[in-house]
Amino acid sequence: MKPWLTCSLLLLLCTVSGVAQDFDRYFYFTWMPSMPLSNTDWIDESTGKGVRFGYRKLISDKFAAGIDYTWATYDQYYPTTTFVDGTRTITTDYFNYVYSYGLTVSGQYFMPFSTERVMPFVGLGLGAQLNRYFQYYNIYTDDDQVWGFLGRPEVGVLFPFGGKWGATVAAHYTFSTAKSEYFGYDGFNSIGFNVGVVMMSY
Amino acid sequence: MNALKVILPVVCVVVISWGCEPQPDDLKLVDEFVVFTNYDQNADFGSYLTYYMREDTIGLVSNYPGDDTIVVGSDYARPVVDQIMTHLNARGYQSVDFDESPDLAVKAYVLKDLNIFQDYVYPPGYYYPGYGYYSYYYYPPYVQTYAYNTGVLVVEVIDLKNITPQNQVAVIWTAHLGDVFSSLNLVQQTLDAIDQAFQQSAYLTRQ
Numbered sequence: 553m554k555p556w557l558t559c560s561l562l563l564l565l566c567t568v569s570g571v572a573q574d575f576d577r578y579f580y581f582t583w584m585p586s587m588p589l590s591n592t593d594w595i596d597e598s599t600g601k602g603v604r605f606g607y608r609k610l611i612s613d614k615f616a617a618g619i620d621y622t623w624a625t626y627d628q629y630y631p632t633t634t635f636v637d638g639t640r641t642i643t644t645d646y647f648n649y650v651y652s653y654g655l656t657v658s659g660q661y662f663m664p665f666s667t668e669r670v671m672p673f674v675g676l677g678l679g680a681q682l683n684r685y686f687q688y689y690n691i692y693t694d695d696d697q698v699w700g701f702l703g704r705p706e707v708g709v710l711f712p713f714g715g716k717w718g719a720t721v722a723a724h725y726t727f728s729t730a731k732s733e734y735f736g737y738d739g740f741n742s743i744g745f746n747v748g749v750v751m752m753s754y
Numbered sequence: 755m756n757a758l759k760v761i762l763p764v765v766c767v768v769v770i771s772w773g774c775e776p777q778p779d780d781l782k783l784v785d786e787f788v789v790f791t792n793y794d795q796n797a798d799f800g801s802y803l804t805y806y807m808r809e810d811t812i813g814l815v816s817n818y819p820g821d822d823t824i825v826v827g828s829d830y831a832r833p834v835v836d837q838i839m840t841h842l843n844a845r846g847y848q849s850v851d852f853d854e855s856p857d858l859a860v861k862a863y864v865l866k867d868l869n870i871f872q873d874y875v876y877p878p879g880y881y882y883p884g885y886g887y888y889s890y891y892y893y894p895p896y897v898q899t900y901a902y903n904t905g906v907l908v909v910e911v912i913d914l915k916n917i918t919p920q921n922q923v924a925v926i927w928t929a930h931l932g933d934v935f936s937s938l939n940l941v942q943q944t945l946d947a948i949d950q951a952f953q954q955s956a957y958l959t960r961q
Binding site: 601625627629632634636638639640641642643644645647649651684688689690691692 | 775776777778782783784786787788789790791792793794795904932933936950954955
């Protein structure tokens with residue numbers, strides 16, 4: 553990690569108020585880099601083009617529930633390739649894109665060893681995913697749009713700063729049945745990471 | 755806190771606008787043509803010897819009435835035709851005049867697809883009736899027209915040796931090269947695409 557970034561994070565953690573306040577819900581917005589795990593012959597490059605919005609309401613000291621909205625764009629460039637299909641042959645370079653959107657109902661369980669400032673959690677989100685598969689070549693485009701079931705277990709840590717703000721880091725695994733028969737894409741699984749800000753509400 | 759309430763949505767909007775469905779680099783997309791070829795699997799390409807092709811002319815066929823024309827000249831038609839004939843000659847075929855009863859006819863033409871869109875544009879100060887607001891000043895909307903062309907260069911090899919009694923001929927090889935209206939270097943990309951079309955059609959030979 554770059555020194556300036558380390559110093560900034562430490563400074564931020566050191567300057568928060570010393571007294572924790574109880575919050576009963578929070579919103580968060582995170583950057584969500586991800587890496588595909590399935591159908592990697594179509595796209596196997598990681599992406600930093602992803603974000604996540606979430607809302608949680610504390611049900612008890614240990615449980616929170618809410619919703620998450622995510623989107624990410626995966627893309628990969630393929631240099632000029634020749635494809636033969638019977639008597640037909642096509643040569644082109646091309647881009648594969650997956651625009652992925654997810655909406656889940658999610659729950660979090662805060663671990664018993666949580667403190668007021670550091671709250672590790674495990675969570676699970678269940679919902680739906682919309683994947684828009686695109687193949688771009690020259691001015692032409694082939695695309696397919698599919699919905700599927702989405703399951704997303706995760707582990708992470710919530711850092712309440714003691715005021716209105718906090719931070720969160722998390723890692724998740726995404727399982728989705730949003731497969732594209734047109735592109736021979738059977739389901740979409742990935743891992744992702746979240747780093748972002750949390751806004752507490754009291 | 756009020757400032758943060760403003761900053762956070764702004765940051766979100768910026769990130770959304772950046773991250774939501776980014777597109778590939780246009781220049782990277784159009785710096786090479788797509789080259790598509792197809793052939794008649796019943797054709798015996800070794801059975802033909804001669805072909806006829808007009809030497810400095812290609813056609814332009816459009817979906818826009820009255821737009822069909824002939825492309826003549828040294829800028830595009832001549833190098834395109836020369837490149838096709840060079841490859842055919844290298845594959846063992848011989849160019850002859852049409853009155854010498856060629857075995858094959860070779861046609862090249864640009865297939866143009868003209869798309870036109872019209873938008874109604876409402877100037878500042880004009881509010882759509884029905885939304886509860888009416889401007890003090892009335893500016894009528896104006897129509898803005900957008901048009902874009904797409905097009906492919908089509909090369910066809912037609913069998914004149916086996917004309918049916920009903921005077922029907924078969925296209926035994928076809929190549930589609932495009933897009934010719936979005937290229938960075940039209941002539942060079944076309945010539946490269948013609949090279950690729952023949953390279954991926956090894957069966958198109960007398961040997």
